[in-house]
Structures are given as structure tokens and as C-alpha cells.
Amino acid sequence: MTGARSLARLLAAPALALPLAAAADPCGAELGAGATRAESARYVVAFAPTPAPVRVGRPFAIEAIVCPKGAAPAATGLRVDAHMPDHRHGMNYRATVAPAGGGRYRAEGLMLHMPGRWELVFDVETGMQVERAVRDVTPE
Amino acid sequence: MRRGARMRAVASLLATAALGGLAHAEDPGLAALEARKILLHGPWPQPVLPDRSNRASGDPDAVALGRSLFFDPRLSGDGTLSCATCHRPERAFTDARARARGRETLDRNTPTVLNLGLAHWFGWDGAADSLWLQSLKPIVHPAELAADAAHVARLVRDDPALACRYRRAFDSARLAGADPEPVLVDAGKAIAAFLETLESGRTPFDDFRDALARGDHAAAARYPAAARRGLAIFVGRGRCSFCHFGPAFTNGEFADVGIPYFAAPGRVDTGRHGGIRQLLADRRNLLGPYNDDASGASAGKTRHVVLQHRNFGEFKVPGLREVARTAPYMHDGRLATLRDVVRHYSELDASRLHADGERVLRPLRLSAQESDDLVAFLESLSAHVPTAAAPAPGAPDGDCPPAGSAR
Numbered sequence: 420m421t422g423a424r425s426l427a428r429l430l431a432a433p434a435l436a437l438p439l440a441a442a443a444d445p446c447g448a449e450l451g452a453g454a455t456r457a458e459s460a461r462y463v464v465a466f467a468p469t470p471a472p473v474r475v476g477r478p479f480a481i482e483a484i485v486c487p488k489g490a491a492p493a494a495t496g497l498r499v500d501a502h503m504p505d506h507r508h509g510m511n512y513r514a515t516v517a518p519a520g521g522g523r524y525r526a527e528g529l530m531l532h533m534p535g536r537w538e539l540v541f542d543v544e545t546g547m548q549v550e551r552a553v554r555d556v557t558p559e
Numbered sequence: 560m561r562r563g564a565r566m567r568a569v570a571s572l573l574a575t576a577a578l579g580g581l582a583h584a585e586d587p588g589l590a591a592l593e594a595r596k597i598l599l600h601g602p603w604p605q606p607v608l609p610d611r612s613n614r615a616s617g618d619p620d621a622v623a624l625g626r627s628l629f630f631d632p633r634l635s636g637d638g639t640l641s642c643a644t645c646h647r648p649e650r651a652f653t654d655a656r657a658r659a660r661g662r663e664t665l666d667r668n669t670p671t672v673l674n675l676g677l678a679h680w681f682g683w684d685g686a687a688d689s690l691w692l693q694s695l696k697p698i699v700h701p702a703e704l705a706a707d708a709a710h711v712a713r714l715v716r717d718d719p720a721l722a723c724r725y726r727r728a729f730d731s732a733r734l735a736g737a738d739p740e741p742v743l744v745d746a747g748k749a750i751a752a753f754l755e756t757l758e759s760g761r762t763p764f765d766d767f768r769d770a771l772a773r774g775d776h777a778a779a780a781r782y783p784a785a786a787r788r789g790l791a792i793f794v795g796r797g798r799c800s801f802c803h804f805g806p807a808f809t810n811g812e813f814a815d816v817g818i819p820y821f822a823a824p825g826r827v828d829t830g831r832h833g834g835i836r837q838l839l840a841d842r843r844n845l846l847g848p849y850n851d852d853a854s855g856a857s858a859g860k861t862r863h864v865v866l867q868h869r870n871f872g873e874f875k876v877p878g879l880r881e882v883a884r885t886a887p888y889m890h891d892g893r894l895a896t897l898r899d900v901v902r903h904y905s906e907l908d909a910s911r912l913h914a915d916g917e918r919v920l921r922p923l924r925l926s927a928q929e930s931d932d933l934v935a936f937l938e939s940l941s942a943h944v945p946t947a948a949a950p951a952p953g954a955p956d957g958d959c960p961p962a963g964s965a966r
Binding site (some may be wrong): 427475476478505506507508511512513514515527528530532533534535 | 599605679800802804805810811812813834859860862863864865867918919
């Protein structure tokens with residue numbers, strides 16, 4: 420997983436993941452009740468897979484919204500990847516991410532080819548810096 | 560969607576709905592997690608959805624044309640070989656050889672063509688992203704059928720039965736065109752339409768799995784005890800179902816399972832690594848002009864597949880349905896029996912795997928009894944029923960002349 424190998428370039432960003440419904444932050448509300456979110460120190464990434472739920476061996480896309488926390492600058496880009504830490508491998512595909520304006524992005528080309536725990540990795544770009552948010556996902 | 564496929568889709572949805580409470584599928588001999596994993600290997604059969612990249616998918620005329628071409632030795636350059644020379648129906652569409660033999664002996668084993676309507680990559684290395692591309696590649700490969708596009712176009716144009724079916728399924732103007740490649744591609748699409756109809760039958764495992772789903776302990780108890788113990792290894796500590804996942808017992812992707820890479824002294828089979836390179840260089844892939852899917856959605860996997868170092872020596876994870884009928888095994892046919900395959904995984908040489916390889920694989924160190932059980936389970940994945948046969952000579956087909964009438 421190429422994204423995982425560039426950890427040295429990343430800011431230290433503790434990965435937190437909270438259910439959307441439990442947060443007061445409205446980030447991602449437009450994605451609907453099926454949205455989930457991952458957090459880094461300065462950003463919230465709200466996202467929803469399509470189709471949902473994610474299934475083993477089936478391609479899916481992700482609609483994502485990146486929301487800065489407090490005075491953090493707006494994101495300039497987003498990369499999306501996934502890996503399976505227990506097996507030390509990533510996907511067989513590289514997702515492409517297209518900005519849709521207003522902090523919104525669409526990632527296409529994802530596919531989780533094994534059952535078990537995966538990590539969805541969101542690298543939020545802000546100029547020369549990258550901040551990572553991670554969220555566990557277990558395909559059905 | 561074809562009528563048959565639509566009906567099966569509905570049946571599958573109903574079955575899936577009936578399994579809504581997977582956790583309730585209790586069996587006295589199975590842990591809940593085990594039962595849940597077992598249920599994921601069904602129901603069977605699965606609906607085969609139309610291939611949007613192939614306008615002929617599900618078309619009865621194309622299926623008839625593809626069936627005729629599949630069994631026709633005139634398709635080969637010298638008129639001696641057909642697809643069915645290696646993909647023999649009576650052997651679950653394999654040939655019992657370690658390595659396939661066309662015009663020359665190839666580096667790889669003949670895989671079955673059953674259940675390909677559920678696949679998303681084709682060939683041991685996935686060098687084809689569609690069933691129709693995979694269907695035409697052996698026709699023009701010099702070591703296999705050794706024909707070319709002009710030969711195929713001439714065959715279809717000059718045979719009244721083939722030409723009649725072609726005109727009903729495809730753009731008849733192509734037959735008179737100067738460029739034979741579109742006709743070759745259409746021949747591949749017709750063969751693919753036929754292959755999509757080939758699915759394996761229900762097996763003793765399916766009966767057990769469905770009995771488990773509906774909580775029918777009496778029916779479940781008819782599944783042999785040895786197969787049941789082998790199944791527990793398969794979904795449990797054997798970790799086989801990580802790759803041999805789902806109703807077809809494959810995740811459709813690729814893995815390095817510790818088989819040596821050398822096809823011959825000094826010659827390496829690079830597997831998936833070479834397959835991706837070949838695919839992306841092929842103008843007939845799904846990103847090219849022959850994809851009939853205007854939406855472009857079917858090309859997503861080709862657009863996003865990424866070449867990685869670990870692809871070196873990876874080969875397609877084969878489905879396991881009818882596996883007892885498809886010996887010998889592995890991509891190069893080096894293992895003669897299912898028992899040999901079980902021994903391979905039991906005594907796996909982890910040093911053959913890439914240093915950054917998957918930790919899924921580890922030597923299983925099975926006892927003799929456990930090996931027997933795993934073999935018993937694998938044998939329960941076969942229906943042992945005849946599948947498609949060659950078209951009957953002289954069979955009428957609407958207003959088209961009988962297949963083979965010009966031979």
C-alpha cells in the first residue's frame with residue numbers, strides 16, 4: 420500500500436473515528452444517515468460508500484467531505500486508500516479522487532478483496548503537508 | 560437482463576432475504592462464527608448479470624453462434640483444434656493434462672470455464688478484463704489455435720450457418736468490411752455469451768449450507784462427517800476462505816501461494832505482474848474501442864488496477880466448484896491430486912513467499928486425519944453432473960441452416 424509507505428511525510432495525527440450521530444459537528448450531514456467519519460488532529464472526513472454496505476470483492480466509490488476543525492486551513496486535496504494491517508497488504512487498485520467543490524470529493528476504484536478488518540485511509544492535503552485520518556471497515 | 564438470469568436473480572434475492580438472520584442459523588456442531596462464514600459460500604447458483612461490455616451477452620443467437628464456434632476445429636489455423644480440445648465438457652471443461660497443449664505445450668494448466676459469468680478477471684494472470692477478450696486470445700495465440708482475424712472472419716462469412724447466426728447477433732455490415740478484427744472481436748463476444756451460460760450444478764455442500772441456513776438439522780446431518788470437519792478447517796484455522804471466498808469459492812483476485820515461478824529452466828512465469836502489463840498494452844481491453852458499455856462503468860477495474868511488485872508470481876485464485884473433476888492443480892498443473900494440494904498448504908514453504916507477502920498463508924501442519932477431512936470437503940464441492948455438450952449436428956435453428964452444415 421503505497422500510501423502507508425509515505426508515513427514519514429505525514430504529520431503526527433492520531434487517528435480517531437467516531438460515529439457521525441454522536442458528534443455535534445455538522446460535517447457530512449448532507450451525506451445522509453449512512454455517513455461515517457474519521458478524524459485527524461485538524462480535520463474531519465465524513466464519508467459514505469456507494470454502494471453500501473461495502474462487500475468483499477465488489478468495487479465501490481466513496482463520497483467524502485473534508486471539514487477543517489477550528490482555524491485549520493481548508494484542505495487542498497484528498498487521497499483515499501485502504502489496507503489490511505493484519506495481513507500487511509493493500510488493495511489491488513489505486514483509487515482516483517476527484518474534487519467536487521466545497522470540500523467535497525468522490526473517490527472511485529476501491530475494492531477490498533478479502534474478508535476481515537481493513538483500514539480506510541484518508542490523506543488530507545494542505546499545501547505541502549498531509550494529515551491522515553483512518554477508519555476501520557469490515558466488508559460483508 | 561435475460562429472462563433466465565432475471566429469474567435466478569429474483570430467486571437469489573429471495574434466498575438472501577430468507578437468510579436475513581444469518582446469526583440464527585444454528586447448528587449444534589458449529590460455532591456461530593463458523594456457521595456465518597459457511598453461509599457466505601452460498602446460495603447456489605448465483606445470478607449471472609449481463610456483461611455490459613458485450614452487446615451479445617445473453618442474446619440467444621450469440622449464444623448459439625458462440626457454442627458452434629467453441630466446438631468447431633475450423634476456428635484454428637490448421638483446422639485441427641477447437642476451444643473444446645482443451646476445455647472438454649466431460650472433464651468439467653479441463654483436459655487432465657498438467658499443462659495445456661495447443662499447437663505447442665503451454666506453461667500453464669487448462670482452467671475450467673465453468674462459472675466465468677461471475678468472474679471479473681480472466682486467465683491465470685488476469686491479462687483479460689473481459690470474458691470476450693479472454694475468449695479471443697487463444698484463437699490468435701500462435702501456441703494455441705494459431706489463427707488470425709482474417710481466418711476467423713473468412714470462416715464466419717463463408718459458412719452459411721455461422722454467417723446466419725452472426726447476422727442475427729451482430730452488425731452484418733462488418734462481415735463485408737475490409738477490417739477483419741471487428742469480426743474476431745464479435746466471435747469472442749459470441750463465445751463469451753455461450754460461456755456465460757456454463758455454470759456448475761448444486762453440490763452436497765450446497766445442500767448442507769442451505770440446511771444450515773434454514774435450521775434443518777436433520778438435513779444438515781446428511782452431510783458426511785469428514786466433509787463437515789474439513790469445512791471447519793477450511794473456514795477456520797486453514798484460512799482458505801480468505802481467498803476462496805463467497806459462493807464461487809474465489810475472491811476473483813490473485814495470490815502467491817508459494818509455487819515456484821520457473822516455467823522451465825531459465826524461464827520465469829511472472830504471473831499477474833506480466834498479466835497487468837499485457838492487459839494495459841492490449842487495445843482490445845475495456846478502455847479500448849470494442850467495449851460496448853457506453854457508461855464506461857465496466858472499465859473501472861482496468862482504469863484503477865495498479866501494477867505492484869508483489870504481483871510478481873501471483874496467479875488467479877481459482878474457484879473450487881467441481882474441483883474434484885479438474886485435476887491436476889495449480890497454475891502449472893504440478894500437483895496431481897487434491898491430496899497433493901492439501902499437502903502443499905500443510906507443509907507450505909514460507910520462504911518461497913515474498914518478504915512483504917500476505918500473512919494469510921502459513922503452514923497448516925495438518926494431521927493425516929485432518930488432511931483426509933479437508934479432501935472430503937473439497938470433494939463435496941462437485942456436482943458430478945454433465946454440463947454442456949457439443950451442438951448436435953444438423954439441429955435446426957430457426958431460419959438458419961443447421962450448425963456444421965458446411966463442414
